[in-house]
Amino acid sequence: MTAYAFRPMSVSDLATVKRWLETPHVSEWWHDPAEQFELVSGDLDHPDMAQFIVAADGRQFAYLQCYNLSAWNTGFGPQPAGTRGLDQFIGEADMLGRGHGSGFVRAFADRLLESDTPRVVTDPDPANARAIRAYEKAGFCRDRLVDTPDGPALLMVRRR
Numbered sequence: 001m002t003a004y005a006f007r008p009m010s011v012s013d014l015a016t017v018k019r020w021l022e023t024p025h026v027s028e029w030w031h032d033p034a035e036q037f038e039l040v041s042g043d044l045d046h047p048d049m050a051q052f053i054v055a056a057d058g059r060q061f062a063y064l065q066c067y068n069l070s071a072w073n074t075g076f077g078p079q080p081a082g083t084r085g086l087d088q089f090i091g092e093a094d095m096l097g098r099g100h101g102s103g104f105v106r107a108f109a110d111r112l113l114e115s116d117t118p119r120v121v122t123d124p125d126p127a128n129a130r131a132i133r134a135y136e137k138a139g140f141c142r143d144r145l146v147d148t149p150d151g152p153a154l155l156m157v158r159r160r
Contacts (some may be wrong), residue, residue: 001007002100002101002103003054003056003057004054004055004056004059004103004104004107005054005110005143006040006053006054006104006108007052007053007055008046008050008051008052009044009053009063010020010050011044011134011145013053014037014041015038015090016053016060016086016091017037017040017041017053017063017109018033018037019091020089020091020094021033021036021037021040021070021083021091022095023091025090025093026089026090026091027065028087029124029125029128029131035155036063038130040065041099043065048067048068048070048084049063049065049066049067049068050065050066050067051063051065051066052065052066052108054088054104055097056100056103056104057096059092061090061091061092061095061100062087062088062089062090062091062092062095062100062101062104062136063088063091063124064086064087064088064104064105064108064119065086065087065088066084066085066086066108066112067084067085067086067087068083068084068085068105069083069084069085069121070111074122074140075123075146075148076146076152077146077155079119079121080118080119081118082116082117082118082119083117083118083120084112084117084120084121085120085121085122085123086105086108086109086120086122087120087122087123088101088104088105090141099137100136100160101130101131101134101138101139102133102135102136102137105134105138105140106121106137106139107139108111109139109140109158111112115146115157117160118159118160119157119158119160120140120157120158121143121155121156121157121158122135122140122150122155123146123153123154123155123156124153124154124155125127125150125151125154126152126153128152132154132156133134135156138155139158140156140158141156141157141158142154142155142156143156143157145153
């Protein structure tokens with residue numbers, strides 16, 4: 001079993017995250033790399049956002065953001081207090097298709113749920129079959145389609 005580590009992202013990680021956002025397999029779903037980089041870098045100090053660099057057996061390969069559902073993120077409808085949202089991507093192309101997406105998402109969600117987070121949600125593009133499969137393998141269930149600033153999304157939920 002792969003051991004995943006989640007290190008809080010810092011300013012020194014921005015060049016790596018920018019490079020990852022510019023890769024075709026990430027920009028296909030995260031869209032405009034410059035716009036996404038501005039959002040990610042601008043959220044480094046946001047009190048409702050925690051960002052992580054994910055490593056597998058010591059190798060950094062992915063980005064994960066975990067956020068409180070708050071006034072700046074209300075598109076998921078009513079959720080229990082303390083619900084957290086996740087977004088992520090694998091930046092290193094050679095790490096795709098190896099089960100790492102579902103593996104690190106499951107590990108991170110497990111930690112949240114074990115520490116009294118009542119629910120974890122995510123919202124992949126409904127056309128992103130690979131992400132949906134990974135979230136299902138990580139224990140998330142399909143809930144419903146929701147409207148987000150980025151367009152329609154499939155709300156997926158994992159409960160304690």
